[in-house]
Amino acid sequence: MKCYELQGPGGIDALALVDKPVPRPAAGEVLVRLTAASLNYRDLLTVRGGYGSRQKFPLVPSSDGAGVVEAVGEGVAFVPGDRVIGSFFENWTGGEPSEAKMRAALGGAVDGTLSEYRIFPAQALVRTPAHLTDIEAATLPCAGVTAWSAVIKLGGIRPGQTVLTQGTGGVSIFALQIARMAGARVIATSSSETKIARLISLGADVTLNYKTTPDWGKKAREITGQGVDLVVEVGGVGTLNESIRATKIGGTIAFIGVLAGAPASELRLPLMVMQQQRLQGVTVGSVDDLQALANALALHQVKPVVDRVFPFAEARDAFHYMASGAHLGKVAIAIG
Secondary structure, three states: OEEEEEOOOOOHHHOEEEEOOOOOOOOOEEEEEEEEEEEOHHHHHHHOOOOOOOOOOOEOOOOEEEEEEEEEOOOOOOOOOOEEEEOOEOOOOOOOOOOOOOOOEEOOOEOOOOEOEEEEEHHHEEEOOOOOOHHHHOOHHHHHHHHHHHHHHOOOOOOOOEEEEEOOOHHHHHHHHHHHHOOOEEEEEEOOHHHHHHHHHOOOOEEEEOOOOOOHHHHHHHHHOOOEEEEEEOOOHHHHHHHHHHEEEEEEEEEOOOOOOOOHHHOOHHHHHHOOOEEEEOOOOOHHHHHHHHHHHHHHOOOOOEEEEEEHHHHHHHHHHHHHOOOOOEEEEEOO
8 A cells, every 4th residue: 555654854845655565454443445634734733843742753644534444353343335534533432531542643643544544443433424525524533523622512602602713724614614503603704805705605694804804803892792602713822812802701712723923921811811711722522522523514414615635646735735825624635
């Protein structure tokens, strides 16, 4: 089989296409013929060598993948031909997170999905919803589950509440779709009028251009009259001040990203304290969370937004395209 391997911190162009033997599943394991993968900002950081001490070399990158069961070991309920999605954390099947459950993160601590075949523990697989293609299914494990955790599991959003999303990356677009499924109102930000038009078509109730409206947090508070119930914060420190301004008293900021930077000394933390806001860290989720997301998408017949699909031979180009920031939604790779 062929797979991409990062053999050191050499960046995107150092990704090597290598040949390896197809592995055989042991008891409790499943051999999946991967047909699709998708990229996350975290995968880009990993390939660039900026994902911290947990990164191993050599490493098959990318956490997200979907495909078809090729063979199974003893004691497995899946059968060859089943369409499946692999979970981001193989050992976190459900319940509260822990160090042990979060240790085996695909494409970081263990090999990921930029490979023609991969062995998965049976417990880490979820059946692909019938209405999704493998490409669409491959976008769920990281960005989709992160957005689900932010909006539903940890954010607790209910019908009639308001969610603010930032930008048009994978997590933000999923958060918009999930919030709308939950019956919430969505305020979405972007710096591109073209992308804003697409946000409106996806169901955003209000849009704000953060370049022409740099005080978008203040504007969001004015629009709602009291502030939003939840901000899905993907920018990090650089956008946190406006998120604090946007969030109502007692509201929640789901802290996910590190896309923008700013001096920590300039943060409006006293305002967060005075308004009893909650800063909730979000790091993907469990297999149960992936299953819940898949169930919700199937019930509402909602499809992920895939911006562009690259062939397996052009995987390096997919990383470069993601790095450009031109995408809206997900960047995917067709492996089959």
